[in-house]
Amino acid sequence: MTPQGAPDRFRRLLPMVIVVLVFLAPVTGSWLLRLSGWRSEHLVNYGTLVTPPKPVPAGAVDLERVGGGALDPHFLLGKWTLIQVDRTPCDTACAHRLWVTRQVRVTLGEDLRRVQRLLVFSGGRPDPHLAELRAAHPDLTIVGGSPQQLRTMFDWLNSGGGGPVDGHVYLVDPLGNLMMRYPADLKPSGLQKDLKRLLKVSHIG
Known part of the structure; x- marks a missing residue:
């Protein structure tokens, strides 16, 4: 050349x-x-996505409502559900997580009715402040059970990885599929973004 x-x-x-x-x-x-x-906060989920989503197994909701009565076996169907797992009594960190999920749910406006909250007590002594807890969170369903009853629920919640379930919040879709896991110190803004995005694009629940 x-x-x-x-x-x-x-x-x-x-x-x-x-x-x-x-x-x-x-x-x-x-x-x-x-x-x-x-990670771009505008492009990714705040919660850890469970892939593929894990359908609720038989027996996972065979739990007892605190105060009496069995939990409806279809409780996880028809609405988006935020499941929080904590030991009793509900300490400061537990109370903060409840505050976060309550406040985020309120910000959803008309979509508030599409989201429900479930607190699962994983063990510990009876909570002496249960009445105050109910008063502060009238929409909250509180359940517990024996170690045998809780095992199926906890194995399911942990099927997406992430280690022990205590102190964490999980998101279940209206078809009963485990979709996301949130950290113990979950932030309101992150949870709100996830829920608003899902409720906007979803036509179920």
């Missing part, structure tokens, strides 16, 4: 090089961001 031909060849290849770079830039950028651990 003559020295004069090199610039001409470069000029001919330049458009192709630009096209390749344009297509590679997003892929390379995404790969680098993934390696760095960066």
